[in-house]
Amino acid sequence: MQVQYxxxxxxxxxxxxxxxxxxxxxxxxxxxxxxxxxxxxxxxVFDLENVTFMDSSGIGMIIGRYKLVSLFGGTFVITNxxxxxxxxxxxxxxxxxxxxEDNCCIGGxxxxxxx
Amino acid sequence: MKNVYKNEMKLEFLxxxxxxxxxxxxxxxxxxxxxxxxEEIADIKTAIxxxxxxxxxxxxxxxxxxxxxxxxxxxxxxxIQIVDNGKGIENIEEAKKPLFSSKPMLExxxxxxxxxxxxxxxxxxxxxxxxxxxxxxxxxxxKDAPIKA
Ligand SMILES: Nc1ncnc2c1ncn2[C@@H]1O[C@H](COP(=O)(O)OP(=O)(O)OP(=O)(O)O)[C@@H](O)[C@H]1O
Ligand SMILES: [Mg+2]
Numbered sequence: 001m002q003v004q005y006x007x008x009x010x011x012x013x014x015x016x017x018x019x020x021x022x023x024x025x026x027x028x029x030x031x032x033x034x035x036x037x038x039x040x041x042x043x044x045v046f047d048l049e050n051v052t053f054m055d056s057s058g059i060g061m062i063i064g065r066y067k068l069v070s071l072f073g074g075t076f077v078i079t080n081x082x083x084x085x086x087x088x089x090x091x092x093x094x095x096x097x098x099x100x101e102d103n104c105c106i107g108g109x110x111x112x113x114x115x
Numbered sequence: 116m117k118n119v120y121k122n123e124m125k126l127e128f129l130x131x132x133x134x135x136x137x138x139x140x141x142x143x144x145x146x147x148x149x150x151x152x153x154e155e156i157a158d159i160k161t162a163i164x165x166x167x168x169x170x171x172x173x174x175x176x177x178x179x180x181x182x183x184x185x186x187x188x189x190x191x192x193x194x195i196q197i198v199d200n201g202k203g204i205e206n207i208e209e210a211k212k213p214l215f216s217s218k219p220m221l222e223x224x225x226x227x228x229x230x231x232x233x234x235x236x237x238x239x240x241x242x243x244x245x246x247x248x249x250x251x252x253x254x255x256x257x258k259d260a261p262i263k264a
Pocket of ligand 2: 169227
């Protein structure tokens with residue numbers, strides 16, 4: 001997992017990798033909460049481009065981060081959702097509360113230009 | 116009597132979360148004999164992951180136990196049983212409901228059984244309190260119509 005914080009717009013980006021299950025969710029949760037609590041970002045992005053697998057443990061972990069960010073008054077979005085991950089997201093119903101925002105941070109270089 | 120199953124496989128492993136990946140990947144590799152699509156493989160992996168995670172978190176409540184997986188193939192479907200000797204489920208109907216979780220404080224979404232039911236063609240749960248749980252999943256792998264020469 002890669003973490004990027006853009007001071008200018010107080011945006012925290014987590015580029016998740018590989019498989020999100022019960023085992024890996026625990027690690028992602030710890031790291032994400034640590035970063036969120038020190039930066040208190042206005043916006044948190046979970047970039048799922050390199051995620052090849054996700055089950056309900058991933059859903060629970062994402063809902064938990066959404067709640068934490070909301071508690072601090074920030075917005076939480078997910079981006080770059082592929083077909084396989086999307087199926088699990090849709091089934092779980094979390095897309096009713098969590099927004100998929102595409103093109104919010106394409107590539108490392110354009111990141112500064114994002115709002 | 117002729118056995119309808121073409122092939123069979125058994126797995127036995129400790130209820131450690133690092134084995135979740137091992138279990139779903141192994142079952143998916145076994146299922147490739149039926150020539151499934153990428154989506155069908157993803158469905159099987161997700162369902163196995165749900166069942167194994169349940170045995171670890173709920174069945175054994177993160178203590179050490181053994182999880183058993185029995186896999187069988189016919190010409191057109193795969194049947195998988197995930198078995199634990201953990202604490203069992205008191206009310207199966209309630210457990211199957213979407214969003215129901217007995218451990219919401221652990222950030223569980225309560226979607227495991229809903230995902231298994233929807234991603235597979237059938238799901239059966241047998242459980243007895245204090246003895247354990249057996250989940251039987253079946254997925255039909257659709258074959259293209261045979262091409263006649
Ligand atoms: N192997 C098991 N042994 C004991 N109880 C189980 C087992 N599997 C499921 N349960 C019970 O059934 C409930 C529902 O399971 P389900 O997988 O749908 O949700 P969850 O595991 O709580 O949340 P999620 O799967 O979304 O992380 C669990 O909360 C638990 O009480
Ligand atoms: Mg579950």
